[in-house]
Amino acid sequence: MNIQIKNGHLIDPKNQIDGLHDLFIVAGKVAAIGSAPAGFVAQQVIDATGLVVAPGLIDLAARLREPGYEYKATLESEMDAAVAGGITTLACPPDTDPPLDEPGLVEMLKHRARALNKAHVYPVGALTYGLKGAKLTEMAELADAGCIAFSQADAALTDTRVLMRAMQYAATFGFSVWLRPQDSFLARDGVAHDGEVARLGLPAIPVCAESIALSTMLQLAREAGVRLHVCRISSAEGVALVRAAKQQGLALTCDVSANHVHLSEMDIGFFNANCHLVPPLRSQRDRDALHAGLLDGAIDAICSDHTPVDEDAKQLPFAEAEAGATGLELLLPLALKWAKHGRRALADGLAKITLQPARILGLDAGHLSVGAAADVCVFDPDKYWKVESAALKSQGKNTPFIGMELQGRVRYTLVDGQLIYQSKACQ
């Protein structure tokens, strides 16, 4: 199918395009930008007047909840949510039930996702069997089955010798290891930042739980020569350690959850369980450091950390309520909010959710070069909309942003040159 997206403001951070250009798509790929290729006859024309035409978004952390937690969310519901959020590629963490530690599970997940024909799904394999932190998984087999990296998700890996060997083994094959730094002893039973929120009497997780675990993994990664990706950084100290390690030349990337870019411990208010997140929301000083880390590149990417939780699991006292928030449909407006707050161009906000995550994943995606897959997100950058549970496509209805007005609304999403999603306003 030949598609012309006309009159849109095309922004492609990788190719540094930022202006009014038409986009021409032929056979699922970008065929031309600006003027139509020879002999092009549009079979479908999308009028993007007043809209931004950007590469499809790439999310580094989206829990789809399959297999094992289908009562919280299904592939169907979450893939709908992804494309409604303009996300055309996503990586899912291995903390399913059972965890993604067997090639068969990964193949099944890839197969299910492909059959739905929505966003591209890249599973992150378990680093250790059952995420138990003891035995290495068959990483090479898992990679053949489709795993793009290896991770412990939020499970602890306390044995530093196992961690070192997991890194060495991954490095052997050139796989990257994704880890969220948290010392499990210091964090034991904790559910909130060890700061002013102590007034609520919630068991705390101190910042040093992050910085100690991060220091350990940075040293081991240097030793093992592995590509390390630090997930969900949450503190000023953590950002400083990542920045310093990058300056020393370590092969290191880092992401932050969109929630943590905008929220702090104060948002917990009187025990708002929607703010029960992993890692915990930290102080305003930490949040400012996350902002600054994104500005100077210490933090490469923003992810949704999408974690659909069933309503019952949130209707409990704060510490007993399950952690996590829905996020796929909020990634774009929250990234744009960061750019606006940091007085950066729209393109800089988009880079954190297109170009940079593509680099971390090692994918040729997240851009609109001629010949690239036509994964496209067309959005209204000015549109304000109110986040309402019932209107979210995700089966997860909980987010700290419920009731808030956010700016930036997806209108059309194309995957491989097919129009997969269009908002009601455009139908």
Place this chain on the structure above:
Amino acid sequence: MNNPQLNKHGELQHLLSTEGLPAPILRNILDTAASYMSVAEGRDIKKLPLLHGKSIFNIFFENSTRTRTTFEIAAKRLSADVVNLNIGSSSASKGETLLDTVDNLCAMHADMFVVRHSQSGAAHLIAKHVAPEIHVINAGDGRHAHPTQALLDMFTIRHYKKEFHNLRVAIIGDILHSRVARSQIHALTTLGVPEVRVIAPKTLLPSCVDKLGVRVYHDMTQGLRDVDVVMMLRLQNERMQDAVLPSAQEYFKYYGLTQEKLVLAKTDAIVMHPGPMNRGVEIDSSVADGTQSVILPQVTFGIAVRMAVMSTLAGVGQ
């Protein structure tokens, strides 16, 4: 942020915490409690008909004999019907969720819940969930708050010291795990106490405790100097298992209240304790039973204060 304890007219809807309550509301409860003291003391008939026909459910997810009893007495003196439920031994162990339990009790036409739960925020969760005509009193949630204890402590202080604005108050012991301490600190600062001190080893203090408006001491001999009110906290035995403290003996030596340490406070200082006491751990018997101790009057005042809270919530107080 909306204060979940107040209705849209700024009146007390629930009592969940002393944090964020305006001083006039706290003073009004203390004044109402003072008027009820005579009911307990001076008269043959101890009952008032203010809550006649109202059903009050004491739902205790955590064991407590004394707090539950004082709430029960308070409700009965106001002529309410009282139902006591020890959920720890029934629904929760059958897998029923907290809010399902509450819904069932609402269906039995409860007017007021008195809730104790081991999780911080449990009372807030219930208050957010119930219909607007139902009132919730937090009788202790996790490490968060125990507002009626703090109010009876304020009543006790006012009874003996008359004013708040000229006092130096020290709270001693396990601040980190104490819902009582958090509620005391908020109540004291709201009522205008100019100097609130906390005295404890670092393992028993939350980080940022200074942000609550208190001065931090680690040494009893410095922290007790010239204080008007000494508020002791209970030390749970499990703190020794959790690598928080080495032993009860060492704790008593450095943080237990003895006559030798008490002389550092003002000569007319009063000594308080929320109970139940661990004699020889946080307080010496000679102090607990001594002339400066007001620990038993605290218990008596507790009934009047809980009556005042219940009648204020029901809109029939002073």
